[in-house]
Amino acid sequence: MPMKRYTWAEMPAFFQGLDVFVCPSRVEGGPMPVLEALACGVRVVLPRGVGILDELPDVPGIHRYERGSAKGLVAALGAAVSETFERVALRAVTEPYSVAGWCEAHAGMLSILLGEEQVDAGIVEGEAMRGTQRVPAIKVVKPVARGTGSTRGIYVVAFGGPSRKSAKRLLASIRKHMPDIPVCVCGATKLGGEDVFVRQPDSDVGGRRAKLKAYELSPAEWKAVLYLDADTEVVAPIYRFFEWIEVGWEFVICKDPHLMDTMHSFERRNNKRELAQIQQEIRTLHALQINGGVWAFRHHNERVARFFQRWQQEWEEYAQRDQGALLRALYADPLKTLWLGNEWNTFPKYCKGLETAGLMHYPGDARRWKGMIPGRIDSPEAWGMVRQFEREHGARRKK
Numbered sequence: 001m002p003m004k005r006y007t008w009a010e011m012p013a014f015f016q017g018l019d020v021f022v023c024p025s026r027v028e029g030g031p032m033p034v035l036e037a038l039a040c041g042v043r044v045v046l047p048r049g050v051g052i053l054d055e056l057p058d059v060p061g062i063h064r065y066e067r068g069s070a071k072g073l074v075a076a077l078g079a080a081v082s083e084t085f086e087r088v089a090l091r092a093v094t095e096p097y098s099v100a101g102w103c104e105a106h107a108g109m110l111s112i113l114l115g116e117e118q119v120d121a122g123i124v125e126g127e128a129m130r131g132t133q134r135v136p137a138i139k140v141v142k143p144v145a146r147g148t149g150s151t152r153g154i155y156v157v158a159f160g161g162p163s164r165k166s167a168k169r170l171l172a173s174i175r176k177h178m179p180d181i182p183v184c185v186c187g188a189t190k191l192g193g194e195d196v197f198v199r200q201p202d203s204d205v206g207g208r209r210a211k212l213k214a215y216e217l218s219p220a221e222w223k224a225v226l227y228l229d230a231d232t233e234v235v236a237p238i239y240r241f242f243e244w245i246e247v248g249w250e251f252v253i254c255k256d257p258h259l260m261d262t263m264h265s266f267e268r269r270n271n272k273r274e275l276a277q278i279q280q281e282i283r284t285l286h287a288l289q290i291n292g293g294v295w296a297f298r299h300h301n302e303r304v305a306r307f308f309q310r311w312q313q314e315w316e317e318y319a320q321r322d323q324g325a326l327l328r329a330l331y332a333d334p335l336k337t338l339w340l341g342n343e344w345n346t347f348p349k350y351c352k353g354l355e356t357a358g359l360m361h362y363p364g365d366a367r368r369w370k371g372m373i374p375g376r377i378d379s380p381e382a383w384g385m386v387r388q389f390e391r392e393h394g395a396r397r398k399k
Contacts, residue, residue: 269372
């Protein structure tokens with residue numbers, strides 16, 4: 001199909017000449033062309049679950065279909081071309097998305113996060129108007145005493161001696177700095193001191209299968225869940241992870257601490273096939289590599305549940321490290337994700353000179369093998385490396 005380039009000055013006329021604007025996107029931060037079409041009074045056909053599009057009101061001229069469904073797109077387009085609508089009403093939908101509107105919304109959010117606005121009983125008073133749609137007020141849940149119905153909680157996985165030892169250090173640090181937050185430990189046997197214990201089989205040497213079940217295994221009453229690797233340590237209160245979830249983010253995670261921030265640094269001798277699949281599915285290795293050791297998520301959310309199911313499926317394909325599967329899952333089933341720097345997941349080995357916000361990460365402390373596992377971490381070879389490590393570790397302890 002021939003393509004044509006338009007200047008910014010020509011774009012309004014281009015949009016105004018359209019009968020319907022169709023947005024086929026599956027992953028977007030905006031997408032802005034939908035707002036531009038609406039601002040010109042043009043009917044739109046848009047996907048559900050993409051960027052800010054779900055925030056737009058249901059009014060004549062806006063038609064939706066399930067993201068990725070060609071059949072649904074065609075049906076929505078048919079409905080759009082056969083209806084009557086008012087151009088002025090469509091233009092009004094975009095009024096809150098002006099530069100001034102965005103600045104005002106961000107200023108209000110920042111004032112809440114910084115504690116500059118009074119929060120009464122966990123609810124910000126008042127409601128905002130967005131077009132013809134009323135937007136619920138932001139809710140911020142206050143901490144309650146541990147074990148008395150807290151809607152927040154921390155999920156930790158501990159299998160094997162080194163991991164359990166690290167988890168005990170982590171649990172003690174949580175009790176010191178966040179004593180009101182309950183902790184759920186997932187393992188083969190109880191750790192001691194946890195508020196909730198979930199028994200799972202010791203099925204892979206890294207405990208990753210149980211890790212990726214955090215959504216389904218976390219206590220039902222928890223609405224905001226923070227996952228922490230066993231080899232982390234809380235050195236200051238990090239309630240922010242819960243607060244970010246409570247104000248609307250579905251997933252909060254930090255970048256990987258390597259000097260090369262992209263997925264190029266994910267490459268190892270044993271993951272060439274997986275790396276090639278990542279490049280094929282997301283089209284580039286210049287994507288930001290994120291760290292799977294610290295993240296928070298919103299519970300009781302269909303999109304988040306679907307993402308975790310996808311993450312598990314993607315990981316089971318290779319059963320090695322989880323960052324590749326994580327990135328593929330996020331591209332396939334995107335969430336409203338807040339990306340953080342390493343001040344929120346601080347590695348002493350890699351983050352020299354960086355002041356932590358409250359969480360230290362000591363990679364390797366919880367590992368029960370030495371060297372690089374050649375294939376799957378649930379393979380006989382992987383368990384053989386664990387047995388070798390345990391024999392050597394036991395021998396050193398006797399000396």
